[in-house]
Amino acid sequence: MKAIIGFIVLDLYFAIGTSLLGNPFLQFGATLVFFPxxxxxxxxxxxxxLRGMGLLFHHGWKKNFFYSFLIGFSFWMLWYGIEFQTGQLEYVGMKPPAELFMPIIEVFVGFFVGSLINDLIIxxxxxxxxxxRIHIFWIFTxxxxxxxxxxxxYAGLSIHNIFFSILLGLSLTYAIYKTGSIWADTGxxxxxxxxYGLFYGLVGKAGGGIFIIKETGQHSTLSTLLSFVIPAIxxxxxxxxxxxxxxxxxxxMEVPFSA
Incomplete structure (x- = not known):
């Protein structure tokens, strides 16, 4: 019961508590309160x-984080590259230097803290x-x-989003289970x-990031399949x-799948 209550408090605080504050600096401050x-x-x-939740800087944490970052970034850039190539997205250009400061901070800092907190909770x-305590299959599930x-x-509740999250969750969960390192997951x-943030920013709108893009509205079977195929691969x-x-x-932590 304590574990369930603790999870609910942490999840609701991060998902709802910080979003109630309109000022981005207050939101960031409230996000940092999550850690204590x-x-x-x-x-x-x-x-x-926090150490018990996996937040420790162990030997090799930088390597784990770097490898994982390259994996996540490369596969998602492949996804967007295909959408640009097939005409679903159109590249317009980069935002003027005077408008880049906040998007860069939001994308590189905001997404790091957000990714880490989500990984620590989930x-x-x-x-x-x-x-x-229980079979690893049920822990994964x-x-x-x-x-x-x-x-x-963040994305709304739909069958499409659920299947997408399940496929993505396989990589994230397996990475931390296999290595015991939160950084393999968070990377x-x-x-x-x-x-994602380079094109959509923290707000999730086309052109809301560092690069200006347009969604052409050309949807095809490929566009639907990509959200399943890319996470699966x-x-x-x-x-x-x-x-x-x-x-x-x-x-x-050495619990075999076949136990």
């Missing part, structure tokens, strides 16, 4: 504070509480379903968010590439 809040809640439910908190439902706040999340790549990461898993 998460520390005390993690202690309350029996985890070792995967760091959930996995570290449940590993060794719980974490991925929570991630898919949590996307309701992917941050990388794809940066690719990325997951297959992640399965293979994990052997190059630094593994920091504790002995009690």
């Amino acid at each position: 809040l998460a520390y005390f809640i993690a202690k309350w439910v029996g985890l070792d504070g 995967r760091g908190y959930v996995l570290n509480l449940l590993i060794g 719980i974490s991925i379903v929570l991630y898919a439902l949590d996307d309701y706040w 992917i999340h941050y990388g794809l968010n940066i690719a 990325m997951f297959i790549f992640v399965l293979w590439f994990m052997k190059f990461y630094t593994n920091t898993k504790k002995p009690n």
